[in-house]
Amino acid sequence: MAHRRLDPDALGDHVDRLYRAAWALCGRREDAEDLVQDTYARVLAKPRLLRSDDDLAYLLRVLRNTHVSRLRSAARRPVSERPLHDADAATDPHDASEPELVLGARELFDVIAALPPAQRDVLVAVDVAGLSYREAGRALRVKEATITTRLHRARAAVAEQLREPLLARYCA
């Protein structure tokens, strides 16, 4: 299969989706920003040759690998004081034009971040980042059938833990 060079100028198109995915992976808005920055720094460090046309799937794989690396580094590091949780994040006008939706997103991302990693990664790839099952399979290097199974379990787990009013807000 022919390779093509990843165009750094096109990476700006994926920032929002990667940010959502990062937030859902790590469960903290502040960590999500750092994670996306680290991901872009890693991708931009040298020219990248891709086998498929799907930049987002590739970026999502790098994002996930960067997240895992950061967790491993953090586990090796002496415990340090964590920054305070940003209590005003939900009403930050830069987050979205609809603060109520962001509040719901935070609750949702908390639940997703607490899922078992295999289920979480699939849910983030398909429902949060918007990849197809095939793209998600490529990004996570698992079969499509595995994506279907894990996604079903992940959605069921999220449904169990989310408050009913939150679901009703989006599914009325």
Added chain:
Amino acid sequence: MSDDEARIAEAIRTAAGAVHAPPGLHRTLAAQRARRRRRGRVAGALAATAAAALAAVLALAHGDGDPAAPPPTIADAVAVALREPALPAPARDARAPAFLRASSGGVAFPDYARGALHWRADGLLRARRAGRDIVVVSYTRYGRARVGYAIVGGAALRPARTRWRVVRDGTRFAVQRSAGATIVSWRRGGRTCVLASRDTSSEALLEMAAWQPPPAAGGRY
């Protein structure tokens, strides 16, 4: 897919779709990409003028400057510290994990990201002013605030003219505000060090300036 599963999938997509990356993150990533493009252009220019570049690099390697020439000022170092970095951030030094693999005259730049300060190096800049090398590591915090940490090559510069002086752990720090920037300068290892930022408080800069590595990572800085 059952109705229930479709319902939860829709809820997740709707909630996630309402979230957008903060403008600060967009700006930071755009700057990262711009730096990448500049690096590419610089690499091309270097290839075309290899001999001239080599001469320039050799000239830059000697950073102490002419002792008879007037030295740069703290203001020169501040101007360089506030510039956008042109090179990628230096990596962590595997042999001294509390520091980065960047230094000037034996004074290494701290890796603040390992401790409680949460400043992460995001770029490097090398400049020359009045015959002296100035090395700057740029640090960011949560993609919003930015601080430039400059170390000036050669003998220490004249201290900044300010009455605002703070002593921490026996080191004297000069604090100033100038042209919208907050500046902390001090001497370390015989070199002049400068921290400058347009969006960070003097207290936060002093915390960075007075940073010491943990005893297990090499003791006092």
